[in-house]
């Protein structure tokens with residue numbers, strides 16, 4: 435039995451940071467959107483991730499009034515090296531002439547700032563999409579909530595549900611790596627420096643977060659089992675072995691893990707539907723591209739819809755959006771996937787080639803600035 439019928443121009447399925455950014459960007463342009471999430475509002479409080487946010491992401495969040503300045507830790511320099519091989523490079527904010535190369539923020543603080551800006555009655559939480567009928571001029575979504583059913587009629591349905599399950603529309607490439615996450619106390623203090631250390635197990639990232647480092651310790655699944663089973667002392671010792679002796683680690687938070695795969699939706703748009711953020715592409719966390727790409731999806735889609743006139747989901751608008759996202763998406767996927775594949779092997783000739791690559795980056799400022807620019811701005815040209 436249907437309890438209620440709602441009408442909206444845009445229905446956004448998934449109130450993660452990307453879905454919320456889209457809702458805010460549309461609201462800023464005076465367009466109506468309805469967000470729904472299967473979880474209860476604020477469930478993101480338990481999310482263990484910390485995200486490296488690019489300078490360009492900060493600018494977009496500031497435009498939306500959702501930049502949580504107090505929760506962000508600035509990165510002043512990034513040290514890149516490989517374990518058991520030569521070659522290293524360092525990227526600094528002075529070289530890039532920016533206040534910070536990026537910022538590290540907990541997912542929950544990012545989500546809280548976006549959530550606080552949502553206009554009233556924008557979010558239906560604890561709501562599951564159970565059916566979607568696509569018609570010529572609108573879609574009809576059936577939503578189950580509080581034991582009842584709601585029908586939502588919308589011109590456009592945006593899928594922002596995060597990492598998709600395996601289905602024919604998604605190309606999956608399993609990295610056979612899991613990310614083990616923890617927050618650890620460094621000795622000496624981090625001095626706003628981030629570390630990206632490539633190892634045969636996978637990349638190890640240390641991101642400054644408050645007084646601590648947020649650690650993304652990437653390893654094969656069996657090693658992740660072992661890391662999660664260790665007590666704190668054994669975990670800190672394992673981290674120390676993997677990282678080396680430049681920094682010591684004195685205390686750790688509980689650990690969490692994420693299996694890692696590249697998941698690419700083959701088509702970004704279909705009749706009256708579009709996929710953005712992790713629902714469109716889920717990347718390896720190395721070099722922190724995922725949300726930074728997703729927020730650009732949300733922003734660009736909002737600009738396309740705002741320019742579209744009355745019909746938010748017309749074919750020409752959606753095709754234009756998909757075309758416009760091609761370069762940024764392909765570039766971010768190739769950059770991330772290329773790094774993971776080149777660095778996650780102990781094959782000796784490749785180790786030498788990687789060392790030469792790092793050396794070349796170190797000796798060639800334009801190449802280093804290109805890599806840094808991608809991290810700071812994404813595919814957009816940087817000043």
Ligand SMILES: Cc1cc2nc3c(=O)[nH]c(=O)nc-3n(C[C@H](O)[C@H](O)[C@H](O)COP(=O)(O)OP(=O)(O)OC[C@H]3O[C@@H](n4cnc5c(N)ncnc54)[C@H](O)[C@@H]3O)c2cc1C
Nearest residue numbers: 448450451452471472486595596711712719722724725726
């Ligand atoms: C270990 C790790 C480290 C990372 N580090 C970085 C980093 O440093 N920098 C960076 O930019 N990115 C990073 N990322 C990627 C980043 O976390 C994601 O790109 C980002 O969270 C994607 O946001 P989203 O809103 O698309 O999806 P999500 O954050 O997954 O949100 C999706 C929302 O949709 C809801 N939902 C799901 N299914 C349904 C449904 N059927 N109906 C209704 N609602 C639904 C969920 O409840 C959730 O609220 C990292 C990822 C991992 C795993």
